[in-house]
Amino acid sequence: MSPILDPNKVSQYQAFSVLVVDDELGMQTILNKALSKWFSRVDTAGSIEEAEILRLAHHYDLIILDINLPGRTGVEWEEAFNDDDRKADVIFMTGYADLETAISALKLGASDFILKPFNLNQMLQAVQRCMDKRLSERHQYALRHDFKRHIKTDIVGSSERTKQLKQLIAQFAPSRASVLIEGESGTGKELVARGVHDASQRKGPFVPVNCGAIAPELLESELFGHTSGAFTGAKKNREGLFRVANGGTLFLDEIGEMPISMQSALLRVLEQRTIRPVGSEQEINIDVRVVAATNRNLEQEVEKGNFRRDLFYRLNVLKIDVVPLRERLADLIELVPFFTRMLAAELGVPEPKWAHEDMSAINEYEWPGNVRELKNLIERCILLGKPPAHHWRDINGTTSQKSISVTVSTGSEILGLPQDSEQQNGYPNDWSLKEVERAHILQLVDFHDGNKSAAARDLGVARKTLERKFKDWETGDSSYAK
Numbered sequence: 001m002s003p004i005l006d007p008n009k010v011s012q013y014q015a016f017s018v019l020v021v022d023d024e025l026g027m028q029t030i031l032n033k034a035l036s037k038w039f040s041r042v043d044t045a046g047s048i049e050e051a052e053i054l055r056l057a058h059h060y061d062l063i064i065l066d067i068n069l070p071g072r073t074g075v076e077w078e079e080a081f082n083d084d085d086r087k088a089d090v091i092f093m094t095g096y097a098d099l100e101t102a103i104s105a106l107k108l109g110a111s112d113f114i115l116k117p118f119n120l121n122q123m124l125q126a127v128q129r130c131m132d133k134r135l136s137e138r139h140q141y142a143l144r145h146d147f148k149r150h151i152k153t154d155i156v157g158s159s160e161r162t163k164q165l166k167q168l169i170a171q172f173a174p175s176r177a178s179v180l181i182e183g184e185s186g187t188g189k190e191l192v193a194r195g196v197h198d199a200s201q202r203k204g205p206f207v208p209v210n211c212g213a214i215a216p217e218l219l220e221s222e223l224f225g226h227t228s229g230a231f232t233g234a235k236k237n238r239e240g241l242f243r244v245a246n247g248g249t250l251f252l253d254e255i256g257e258m259p260i261s262m263q264s265a266l267l268r269v270l271e272q273r274t275i276r277p278v279g280s281e282q283e284i285n286i287d288v289r290v291v292a293a294t295n296r297n298l299e300q301e302v303e304k305g306n307f308r309r310d311l312f313y314r315l316n317v318l319k320i321d322v323v324p325l326r327e328r329l330a331d332l333i334e335l336v337p338f339f340t341r342m343l344a345a346e347l348g349v350p351e352p353k354w355a356h357e358d359m360s361a362i363n364e365y366e367w368p369g370n371v372r373e374l375k376n377l378i379e380r381c382i383l384l385g386k387p388p389a390h391h392w393r394d395i396n397g398t399t400s401q402k403s404i405s406v407t408v409s410t411g412s413e414i415l416g417l418p419q420d421s422e423q424q425n426g427y428p429n430d431w432s433l434k435e436v437e438r439a440h441i442l443q444l445v446d447f448h449d450g451n452k453s454a455a456a457r458d459l460g461v462a463r464k465t466l467e468r469k470f471k472d473w474e475t476g477d478s479s480y481a482k
Contacts, residue, residue, distance in 0.1 A: 017284075038127075049071060059086065059283070059284045074094075169320070175318065226278035252290060263307065357387075
């Protein structure tokens with residue numbers, strides 16, 4: 001009796017492929033029939049010579065290898081064990097094993113060793129152990145990749161617009177179709193993407209990647225993986241985030257920042273559901289749902305020639321527009337206490353109680369920075385020990401404008417709060433040119449949601465120039481101190 005496999009694991013196994021090498025046609029047939037229920041590709045060969053041709057032409061995650069074969073034996077197939085670019089798990093099987101043979105097989109790096117005749121269930125359990133180990137390694141990588149971006153997946157708010165948003169998430173979640181999320185910076189597009197993933201019940205990981213935060217020349221390797229030696233510095237194989245996200249969701253944030261050259265490669269992946277690592281000729285099957293997000297209007301970007309029309313149509317199968325906070329101010333009655341509780345607990349301070357005038361001031365503001373700006377304001381007020389109304393009053397009153405710039409957990413940002421009329425036309429007269437430069441750069445980086453590449457384009461400088469500026473500030477260059 002075959003082991004019962006979780007249906008969700010079957011969907012994750014679909015991205016794996018297997019090669020069975022045995023000179024008995026009956027054994028090839030039995031294993032091919034059993035494994036084809038789990039894997040999208042199962043090939044068979046009767047000798048090492050046939051198997052090597054297949055191995056060079058295709059990618060295999062697992063090789064089930066008989067030791068006693070005509071011509072070269074299984075333990076003499078050095079290429080399968082020494083080729084780091086095409087490394088596969090190997091399960092040896094044989095009907096004539098002795099201790100010395102078993103030791104030789106395990107020394108080569110075999111994952112398991114099974115004696116013939118065997119029960120089919122015994123072989124399938126060995127296969128499952130190998131594949132579960134691979135899945136576990138991918139999930140651990142996904143967790144490491146996602147750790148700093150982890151946020152709560154509750155969408156807070158009961159306004160009519162937020163109810164409609166939650167309804168769309170529930171409606172779109174079961175499908176495998178791509179989802180495009182559009183909305184201003186700070187509206188919570190990643191939160192929506194996580195909500196789609198969680199509601200979909202896909203058992204693979206949620207893997208986020210910011211397309212604008214990765215250098216264009218590295219993005220292909222980051223997404224599709226690479227083989228060792230594919231380019232300078234590629235010392236070992238890398239699976240890439242598409243394979244890490246197998247069975248789950250890949251969230252492509254700031255998709256509008258993706259270079260045109262990469263857009264064609266992404267389109268091909270979405271259409272064929274296969275990837276090709278950099279430096280490899282082998283196609284690898286994947287089962288990944290793609291959710292993309294942007295603060296740009298992609299239709300306009302298509303008209304400008306900045307985004308491929310065919311990719312836009314492929315991503316825009318299901319679309320979610322996340323409205324700005326100013327259009328759902330009714331959510332503030334839940335968002336303010338939610339962030340206050342959460343941030344007070346994180347900062348280890350008593351939870352403050354906001355007065356009626358604080359809530360009035362919060363409701364009267366338009367929130368150009370959306371929910372992110374609200375969260376940052378509450379964090380600043382807790383850190384400074386000042387209620388929101390007092391904080392705004394100080395800014396608009398006698399307090400120096402320099403106090404607006406405060407370092408919080410998310411980095412140095414400039415909060416777009418109302419300013420007095422004297423400062424409407426520019427920065428304070430007593431600021432030096434370097435102080436103005438620093439403030440303007442931080443303001444643009446914040447406007448682009450931390451995307452330095454986009455900020456650099458607006459400033460008309462290279463991204464490296466911005467990186468150098470930030471490095472100077474981090475090392476405490478006194479000429480930039482305020």
